Amino acid sequence: MIAQLYALYKREVLKMLRSRYMWLMIMVQPVMWIIFFGNSLAGLPSAFLAQFFGVGSYLSYMLPGMASITVMITGMFSSASLVFDRRMGYLRRVLATPTPKAAVFLAKALGAATRGLLTVPVILAVGALLGVRYSVNPASLLLWVAALVAAGVGFAALFTALTVNTSDFHAPVVVGNFIMMPLMFTSTALFPKQFFPEWLKAISAVNPLTYLTELGRDAVTYGTPPDATAFIYLAAFSAAATAAALVLVERFLTAD
């Protein structure tokens, strides 16, 4: 199992590192977010920002949220890449070897988490270039990185589980959007929850993206000590999504 997981994960990483488009996405997407969206609230008075966002600049509030969203979106690559492998027949090649189905799926999920994780330093670097000042808490930072990996695997598992038996290229994008849109807008990734109506606050309070974002803000925006509860929540989410996906994969993952 470990040997096969290693082999398939290595394949994911090598293919990703050799794709120019992947690099373009990793490098350019953060820049576009920051330039076009990050500046949308640039005119807010800083007293207002400090009161409701807890920090004087919207960019420094938003960057951890953006990191969370990116890690979630790259989860979609896991599901898309599995559909692609099925269409290309690669899944047949793998499933005709003694490789457990779980290894096929875990390699995809870890691959997607790796992609997502690579984007985070780029986001922070672009932010720094544009004048964002970080206040870092090292313990929180470590916990955040762990949380990004856990959440990356969890989101990838969620997307992949829902497209495990299809070879339709459209499925990953459609399913992805059904999950990403609600999660993104009900989380605190982009806006604080003070202005949310009560029902939205309730959703936000169970949304893994909220916890991931808050861990990031502890780590680099506010520089506050780590919040173990948030991390435990995320780890539980990740474990549950992965477990559910493993069951579905064992049952429904076929060569074509």
Place this chain on the structure above:
Amino acid sequence: MDAVLVENLVKRYGDVVALDGVSFSVAGGEVFGLLGPNGAGKTTTIKILTGLTRPTSGRALVAGFDVVKEAREVKRRIGWISSEIIVDDELTALENLEIQARLHGVSNWRERALQLLRYFGLVEAVNRPVGKFSTGMRKRLEVAMSLLHGPEILFMDEPTAGLDVGARLGFWEVVRQINREFGVTVLLTTHYMEEAEELCRRVAVINKGKIAAVGTPDELKAKYGVDVIELEVEKPVDVSRLAPFGEAAAQDGKVLIKTRKAEEVLADVVKAVDGVKSVRVKKSSLDTVFINLTGASIEGEQTDLSKIYMRVWRARR
């Protein structure tokens, strides 16, 4: 022990019966061909034998292990080569081999991989991305990948589909070599008669999910093959007079006689017919066996196609 033993295999996809009670066996060390038209059930059989899908009923043993109950044991002992070449274009030959080897849990893979690359004449391309390889090279890489773990049995599903003539001949040589030098049993599917005749010690003809016949190419030709005597004649002939020689039919100035041993009756046939302009003999081949057993006719299909073209052409006017 048989390398492959298939007993009464049935596979249904909903209402569609893909396999309808297929039985055959492959002896260790032989090259065995599963021959049939498109949709006959060849690929379904391979998918069951490689553990990719379960049969609806029936039993299949590969290397002595049950493909359903002991799928993992089966998969350890087999290699698989697809009709479409499945390799990672972004990765180098060595990386493709590495991943395949690790999937099979081969520990000393590098040594083994380089040995195979040398054997298949790919050693100078070892660190080049596979996307830049020719189709023939990619096919050879795929064969090398299938041999990394020293399989007992190699399944090849239409292995030469899409190869040009040169690459096909080269591939045949590769199959003979790995069978001889690596002692690997080969089960291949094909719809090329020539390929079956060149490579296979024994052949099973499969049609509409059923085995129509099993035997060596010579046995099948003797049993199901026919010679065809074709006479070009000056005036119409009463074909009923030719019945003693075999099934006879007249069509546009020609007389066709299906017979067992064309050489032996040829002289009498020519004597029996007045005004023979020319004589042609088509000897029995796996082609005629195939047509005989599957009811398929390559010529028949071409006629159908020309009818469709005619219809399209008329519709456009």
